[in-house]
Amino acid sequence: MKKLLNLADRYLQQSDWKTIALLKTCLLALGITLGALVPSKYKKTAVAAALPLFFVTYLPLMAKLLRLAMEPAEGEEDTL
Known part of the structure; x- marks a missing residue:
């Protein structure tokens, strides 16, 4: 688990606001999809x-x- 968290930290350090926006949009789409399946x-x-x-x-x-x-x-x- 610690390796996964370190990887996430490195990923975020090398990302800009556009990458974070894409990540959030992806998670939003996943949430909407899962919500529609309930x-x-x-x-x-x-x-x-x-x-x-x-x-x-x-x-x-x-x-x-x-x-x-x-x-x-x-x-x-x-x-x-």
Whole structure:
């Protein structure tokens, strides 16, 4: 498992935003496909499980983005 995590770290270090966007789009398509395969009687249960997971992962990601947006980028002066 440690080798797999190290590989993931190396992959991300060598990727740019376009690669990450492709990865996220691929995972979105997989999620939509799997969601479409859930039998209708279990769809509410699937949504009830997925929605909290979405918020638990989305909120820290957006908090990090906002922190980065508030600090000046390297090599840039604060012009405000």
